[in-house]
Amino acid sequence: MERVSFAIEDATVAIIKAPMITPFRIATGQHDELENVFLRLRTSDGICGYGEAAVAAHITGETVATTLANLQTVAASLKGRKTDDPEEACREFAPALAGNHAALAALEMALLDISSRMRRIPFHQLFAPAAPHRPRLSFATDITVVIGTLEEARAAARHYAARGFTRFKIKIGRDEELDLQRVLAVQEIVPGCELTLDANVGYGAEQMLAFMDRLDRGGVRPILLEQPVPKHDWEGLTAVTAALEGSGTLVCADESVGSLATARRAIDNGAVSAINIKFMKSGILEGAEIARLATAHSIPLMLGAMIEGALSITAAAHFAAGLGCFDFIDLDTTFFIAGDLARSPYLDDSGRFDLQRAGHGIGVEPAFP
Structure with missing residues (x-):
């Protein structure tokens, strides 16, 4: 270029x-x-x-x-x-x-x-596809069910299912019994949906595996389990990954992998079966390097975010589109924000991004005070 x-x-x-x-x-x-x-x-x-x-x-x-x-x-x-x-x-x-x-x-x-x-050119054209992938200009994000009461989980599931969401990411890690009820409730309300669980370092390895056994007995099998153990508990992370191998649930590092070096460690040690990339953990350019490293080792990828407004979320969507290598898109935070910072020109109410007609740059211009 x-x-x-x-x-x-x-x-x-x-x-x-x-x-x-x-x-x-x-x-x-x-x-x-x-x-x-x-x-x-x-x-x-x-x-x-x-x-x-x-x-x-x-x-x-x-x-x-x-x-x-x-x-x-x-x-x-x-x-x-x-x-x-x-x-x-x-x-x-x-x-x-x-x-x-x-x-x-x-x-x-x-x-x-x-x-x-x-x-x-659109922002996504700055990022060459991660081999052997091609640009992917249309895709959907999941939607998060935050920590809260059982009724709040039910209400969120009903609300977002009615809008067309099919992937739900449920935050867990604070109250095991309540977490179990919340996950089962979402599965009941939206049968057939794809579930991701995110413990945000809230469990230990043994507790996490026991929780997964209870879910399995309840007929629930998440497609992804994100950051099940504390950030620096590499032994626990590796143990959970090994225990769930072949179960249909990928174990994804988030807090544990914030750089190319930690991504390489996770991959070399077989500590995870997926990696979550976020701009705010690694920056954009190093995030692209992590994506290429993971792709070269056939490690599935999630693209996530902190509490980011439409500017950063839209930039991340471009990043995903250009690299074309993300299996899981978790760019839903604008649905929790009110006002202009929630408005991305390429994201609809059902969580689908469409960058096929994207203009030059990112396409979002926040108003400065």
Whole structure:
């Protein structure tokens, strides 16, 4: 792909908030509002690129204040700078943002957004397919059933099934008995749906396997079990993966795999049978490297998100479309957000993304304060 040269005339950083329609509760914490850090870069030609940093302190340990400060420093460094290789510029800043991948993702998103706009191509065309895959421009996300009461789980299942969702991701890990009832209820209300369970480090290996046995006796077999044990419990993760081999349930690392190095460790040690990639864990460029590594080893992939607005979710959808290698799409957080930050031009009410007629760049321009 030919290079384009541009000079960054202005760089603006702002915290933008949005109310949640309902609290997004997982085993380790909850979001009551979206409070993300956004970056806007403007070239001397007047072209803007946008980036979003979604901070999940209870998962990554990052903070909004640190992310804001880091992006302000980056913004100051970028003003007046000319580049003909946005990826090289991203990699230049990566070491300084090694402990703040949400900020790195925002920077990469904004620079790559400009690059695709200047080339007059959709964002997804920046990412070559991961061999042997082809671009996949239409696909559906799952929908999350957050931690809550049994009745809340039932109501969510009814609501989203009526809208056309067929894959449900149920958050578990806080109350085993209630978790069991919630999973069985969703299966009963939406028979034939594909179920993913996400423990968010809430269980240990023995407890997780006992829980899976109870589900099996209840006639429920999830297609995917995400992060069943604590982040650094590699022994437990490997044990769960080995125990469920051949069961029809893939064991997917999320919190345990946030870099190319940890992805390589998981694959080399046979610790997982699937990997969840998120921009906010690894950044965008390293996320693509993880995807290519996993694909080369025939490891199925999920593409997930933190509490991200339409900008980041749409960028992730482009990423999935271009690489074409994702078996599970978990890009549903805009359905939990109210207001303009929930509106992606390529996502419909049933959870289906369609990028076949995508315009230049990411296609989302958040309003800055």
